[in-house]
Amino acid sequence: MIISSSIISLDFLSFEEELKRTVQAGIDWLHIDVMDGLFVPNITIGPMFLPFCKKATNLPLDVHLMINHPERHIEAFAKASADHISIHIENNPNVLRTIQQIKEFDCKAGIVLNPATPVESIIELLPFVDMILVMTVNPGFSGQKFLPEMLPKINTIRKLIDQSTQKILLQVDGGINKDTIKSVIEAGADVIVAATAIYKYPQGIKAGVDALRNF
Numbered sequence: 001m002i003i004s005s006s007i008i009s010l011d012f013l014s015f016e017e018e019l020k021r022t023v024q025a026g027i028d029w030l031h032i033d034v035m036d037g038l039f040v041p042n043i044t045i046g047p048m049f050l051p052f053c054k055k056a057t058n059l060p061l062d063v064h065l066m067i068n069h070p071e072r073h074i075e076a077f078a079k080a081s082a083d084h085i086s087i088h089i090e091n092n093p094n095v096l097r098t099i100q101q102i103k104e105f106d107c108k109a110g111i112v113l114n115p116a117t118p119v120e121s122i123i124e125l126l127p128f129v130d131m132i133l134v135m136t137v138n139p140g141f142s143g144q145k146f147l148p149e150m151l152p153k154i155n156t157i158r159k160l161i162d163q164s165t166q167k168i169l170l171q172v173d174g175g176i177n178k179d180t181i182k183s184v185i186e187a188g189a190d191v192i193v194a195a196t197a198i199y200k201y202p203q204g205i206k207a208g209v210d211a212l213r214n215f
């Protein structure tokens with residue numbers, strides 16, 4: 001299991017220390033939630049944060065773009081040291097073009113499905129992607145409640161991946177904590193994203209990560 005910790009819930013007053021604690025806690029990837037206030041109601045951070053994250057951790061940077069016109073920003077994120085770039089398939093008539101653009105910059109390309117988006121909408125894209133991200137909350141905020149209704153969708157995509165010859169990672173994001181993680185892993189996730197369960201864990205980051213690993 002790969003754990004990608006979403007930095008939007010860390011304590012920005014102690015940015016470097018929090019990132020170092022994240023590494024010490026054994027996190028695999030850093031998840032960067034990018035929101036533009038248009039595709040989702042919230043606004044977070046942009047590419048300028050990535051080189052600092054890379055410098056402090058040297059971890060793979062897993063960028064989740066929740067923005068309109070992601071194609072306009074791929075180059076900036078790639079040049080800022082993104083390793084994985086995932087784009088939503090909603091509100092985007094040029095998804096494949098953008099996936100190809102991500103790969104031209106030697107980044108891994110992911111596609112993201114909102115809770116209301118059906119599995120059928122990604123079938124034709126499977127040969128082109130490195131990762132599929134299933135949202136288990138409405139995108140926009142950390143700290144929301146996990147939607148168990150998404151478990152069958154995760155499992156359907158797991159089966160599709162297993163039937164294909166492609167090497168595709170299945171990532172799940174939203175409301176994952178020590179109580180919900182088991183169902184997500186059993187449904188077939190390879191990569192889980194967590195913000196609140198790591199950065200707001202009462203006993204600290206390391207204990208939060210341990211609680212996820214020992215579900």
Ligand code: DX5
Binds near residue numbers: 140141142144193
């Ligand atoms: C939601 C983001 C998530 C979120 C996860 O729009 O994509 O990555 O930060 O936060 P938690 O783990 O608190 O649900």
Ligand code: ZN
Binds near residue numbers: 032064173193
């Ligand atoms: Zn995310």
